[in-house]
Amino acid sequence: MTRYVVATTPIDGQKPGTSGLRKKTPVFMQPHYLENFVQAIFTGTGGAEGKTYVLGGDGRYFNDRAAQVILRMAAANGAKKVIVGQNALLSTPAASNLIRRRQTDGGIIMSASHNPGGPTEDFGVKFNTANGGPAPESITEAIFEQTKTLSEYAICEAQDVDLSKLGVTTLFGMEIEVVDPVVDYHLMMEEIFDFEAIRDLFASGFTMRFDAMHAVTGPYAKAILEGSLGAPEGSVVNAVPSPDFGGGHPDPNPIWAKPLMDLMFSCDAPDFGAASDGDGDRNMIVGRNTYVTPSDSLAVLAANATLVPGYKDGLKGVARSMPTSRALDRVAEALDIPCYETPTGWKFFGNLLDAGRATLCGEESAGTGSDHVREKDGLWAVLFWLNVLAVRQQSVAEVMAEHWAKFGRNYYSRHDFEAVDSDAANGLMEALRNRLPNQPGRVVEGMTIEAADEFAYDDPVDGSRSEHQGIRIMFKDGGRIVFRLSGTGTEGATLRVYLEKVETNVAALQDNPQNALSGIIAAADKLAEIRLRTGRDAPDVIT
Incomplete structure (x- = not known):
């Protein structure tokens, strides 16, 4: 029923975040890669024996094949049941709802969110816990630790499960319920x-x-x-x-x-x-x-x-x-x-x-x-x-x-500099970090900086502390700039610059936020030396 295969390191030193593990699709398709990460999920969360899961994804390339692998591995690991969306489709919020309504032990979602899909584009796998939400750091850390020592994974040898038909079937004693992804x-x-x-x-x-x-x-x-x-x-x-x-x-x-x-x-x-x-x-x-x-x-x-x-x-x-x-x-x-x-x-x-x-x-x-x-x-x-x-x-x-x-109106925009050289992006952030104590009182583009810090969060529920969450520059007139590196891409680094200006005078409101934010935009480039350090004259995406 089951075979064990020697594993290779599944995530190349990259820790899965709350959005899961994202890589180029060919990486996930290489021998044993997907299997190793899925086994790390099962083992890192206390094993699959007797548990019930939800499974689905966004339909991107490799979604259907990955679903079959995960089902065979769930059965081999002793799972009691998997509830899977028809044709392996489930939106992420629909999956969260199913986990909660059916009171399952969690779910595996196959998606790279808003990233492109295709044979050479992005794929992703993430684990959601029994509350329907993304796994917290304690669980993603446990999964990551498993990848360091994983030497085998369990998988059943079986024909594909027909996921096009609604209803219940079994796979080596594990119940598989194919549901309409929309109904619940x-x-x-x-x-x-x-x-x-x-x-x-x-x-x-x-x-x-x-x-x-x-x-x-x-x-x-x-x-x-x-x-x-x-x-x-x-x-x-x-x-x-x-x-x-x-x-x-x-x-x-x-x-x-x-x-x-x-x-x-x-x-x-x-x-x-x-x-x-x-x-x-x-x-x-x-x-x-x-x-x-x-x-x-x-x-x-x-x-x-x-x-x-x-x-x-x-x-x-x-x-x-x-x-x-x-x-x-x-x-x-x-x-x-x-x-x-x-x-x-x-x-x-x-x-x-x-x-x-x-x-x-x-x-x-x-x-x-x-x-x-x-x-x-x-x-x-x-x-x-x-x-x-x-x-x-x-x-x-x-x-x-x-x-x-x-x-009042908070003029707001985000400027994304995508696929920036990682060393250049990290260097920009480190230089900003080192200059933070000298920023208050500085005048930039006619605006006076009131405060500057690196945001840290003390969770009022579990008491945990999260540091290095983005650099903030606050101006006395209510304006604000935030610099942050994003981990949602699969190539290089994405520098996100968040720009904000407050206007409470209705008569002074403007239709074009970029014009209203022009001074803040210029200040951001000057403070972070964006052009000098990244070689970019303009952001790739403005929202």
Whole structure:
């Protein structure tokens, strides 16, 4: 039934983070690589004997083959049951929901999130724990430690399991339940939102365009938006998941979702536009001639939460990642609820959500969520907006104008310098770090620096401390710059520069955030010597 194969080091010295292990697809496809990492997951989490798991992915290249390997390994390791999405598909928030609803021991999600897919592009595997959220550092560290000593893995020799048919089968005594990936998620959305109000909105002639970007959210959006809520047929485009995401980059931002942006700023624009990413956990919101930044979107949802049935009793608290704009802070202050500032990474929100300290949370990188699951949730955010628009009977532009008039506007942008030489990127950060004590009082581009530090977080739930989470430069006029290296890519380093300026004078508001932020942008380049150290004249992506 089972064979054991000598293992090779599976992760080349790279620790899996909360987003799992990501590599180029050919790396995962080399002999024993995927198997070794999966065995490290099982062994590092106390073994699979008698346990039940959820399994699914975003449909990218190698998703189907990896699913068969994981099923055969789960059986060989003694797992009791695996609940797998039909055709091995599950959006990340849907997987989180299944883990929680079925009270499983965790789940394995095959995805590289918003990164491109294909034979030469990216693949990823991550483990989510029994609360439905990404594994915390203690577990990823245990998995990593296993990779250092792993000498064999267990796998059954068997034919492929037919994952196209719903129902229950067995594999060497392990039960495999193939489920419709949409059904349980659909039911959850009906429990949270006022579907009748949204149906009435569409019945009134309201129009929208949802770009699924050839990724996993397509089937969910078709079933819910067009099927259940009555959005006109064709409202959801690029709805069939593709192994290479239609040759595109499944990242819902104005650069990679340009066709949607072009439409929303044209004379043929529908009332509302939205997009989601590769595994369905990110979102982009656009009104007619109005782009909503993820930071502003989070703040607007918090300010209007009681309009949604699932949050009618108010919010226990809110949380944002440190690089996210402080627009949410203003709303929290007005609502007299706690606002937590955490490092980037959904696990930090998970602790607050599990402890009942926060209800809504989000990151500037297009991730928004609540206590309904333990992942960010792209389609949930879209339905939240539709619910708010249905109740308020206003356009996106009108909602934003009223929000800024009440709370002020936090002009905000992120500049990404991708695939930067790792030594150059690390050198830039180290130079900034060394100069931090000398920054307060310094005048840069006419602005005075009030404080400068490297963000560290003391978790109020488990008492853990996370250091080196990004360098912050705060100005006396409320402006802010954050410098951070991202680990979501597979080549070189991505330098992310977050830029923020606050304007409370409604009469002084500008339409173009980049113009409003011009002084902050110039200050960031001067402070970090970006051009000099990276050789880049401009960022690769501006959001």
